[in-house]
Amino acid sequence: MNTRNSMQISAARLALRWAMAAAAVIVLVIAGSIAANRTLFSPQHQVKALQQHLAKGEGAEALGLMQAQVPEGDAVALDGDVLKRTQAGITEFTTDKAQPVDGDEQLRTVTAHYKAHGVEKESTYTLRHAGKSWLLFDKWAFEPSTLPSVKIKANTVNEVTVNEQKIPLSAGVSTLPVFYPAILDASFSTKNFAADTRGMVVTAPAEEPVEIALKTEPTKEFIAAINTKVKKYLNDCAEQQVLMPSGCPFAYNTSARVDPATIDWSISKYPTIEVNYYNGAWVLSPLKTTATLTLTEQDLRTGAKAKKTVKEDYSFTAQLTTSTTEVSVVPVAGGEQVAG
Structure with missing residues (x-):
């Protein structure tokens, strides 16, 4: 038995096995590297990494990754909790597979698909090949943007x-x-106004800012406050026992003699309050009221007395001075402002 030859054969077989194992490892490393390069080191991965930063509210990291310039404005939505809230509905x-760009072989575009509050949307990103690592x-x-x-x-x-x-305006x-x-x-909500x-x-950059125009509406509390002030004004007018209450929209003319003690004004119908925004200010639409007057008239020729009831419609206006929490109503009757 040739022991030396057997040992040589065994050593050769062992070396072959090691060589085959090494080759297999190399193949696995290369395959793994190719797979990693297609996933962890792909343009798509960069886009996903960006979205992860945004979802975590990591604005500085996202901004550095994007190499983006920040336009003028309030940067409150670019970091922290507010940034996270902009992503909560995403x-x-x-992402789709990266696509080449005609005319520049170093560029790729990646389109991301997502839902924004359940509605399907998409955004496209452009990336440039920046060499190799290892x-x-x-x-x-x-690409800078x-x-x-x-x-x-x-x-x-x-x-x-x-x-x-809260964002100041x-x-x-x-x-x-x-x-x-x-x-x-x-949105906004104050005591007097709300929207x-x-x-x-927002799915892509744009040369001009996109707009959110909030439509301001008076609140029920605001209308109620005006209504209360207008009613008080009219009630105060009705308490005057004269035919032409001072600073008031209603009046009565007669050639008969009238006993002031019999004069009694009352408001049969109060105005409907309607407020509109016009020329940079809130204005009150013309107001219509119905007043009823009862009195006793004495005929100057015969001396006969007769009880009379008169019901008529009257119109007047009022000026508003408003803030988010206060409102001033100044009625205007007969062309003159009346403290209200």
């Missing part, structure tokens, strides 16, 4: 609520830079 975020893995960087912005407009108020955050306007995608919900929530989904 669900089922997925000679194996591609590096992709977002400028973030979109949203202009929020509202009259009569100094601030609005955007995604649960300047001359009724505030501009907010935002990431995309983003969902913004704006229903209006939503906006």
Whole structure:
């Protein structure tokens, strides 16, 4: 038996096995590297990483990843809780395979699909090949861009609520830079004025800010406050036992003699309050009231006395001075303002 030859054969077989194992490892490493390069080091992965930063409210990380410029405005929606709230309604975020860009082989576009409060939307991102890492893995960087912005407009108020955050207004306007995608919900509610929530989904950059214009409406409390003041004014007028109450819209003319003690005014119908926004201010529509007068007249020739009831319609206006919490009503009767 040739022991030496057997040992040589065994050593050769062992070396072959090691070589085959090493080759298999190399193949697995290469395959894994290719797979990783297609996933973890792909343009799509960068887009998903960006969305993860946004969902966590990590604005600085997202901004650095995007290499984006921030337009002028209130940056409150670019970080922290407000940023997270802009992403709360973004669900089922997925990406398509990166697509080449004609004319530049280093560029790729990635389209993301998602739902914004259940409505299907999409956004497209552009990335550039930025070399390789460890000679194996591609590096992709977002093409520098400028973030979109949203202009929020509202009259009569100094601030609005955007995604649960109070935002101050300047001359009724505030501009907010935002990431995309983003969902913004704006509204406001004060004692006298309110606006229903209006939503906006931002899906891409734009040269001009997209607008959310809030429609201001008077509150029930505001109308009730005006109604109370107008009623008090008319009731005060009705308490005057004269034919022409001072500073009041109604009056009665007669050639007969009237005993002042018999004069009794009452309001049969109070005005309907209607407020409109016109030329930068809230104005009260012309007011109509119905007043009833009872009195006793004495004929100057015969001396006969007769009880009389007169019911007529009268019109007047009133000037409003308003804020979000206060309202002043100044009636105007006979062309003269009356303290109210």
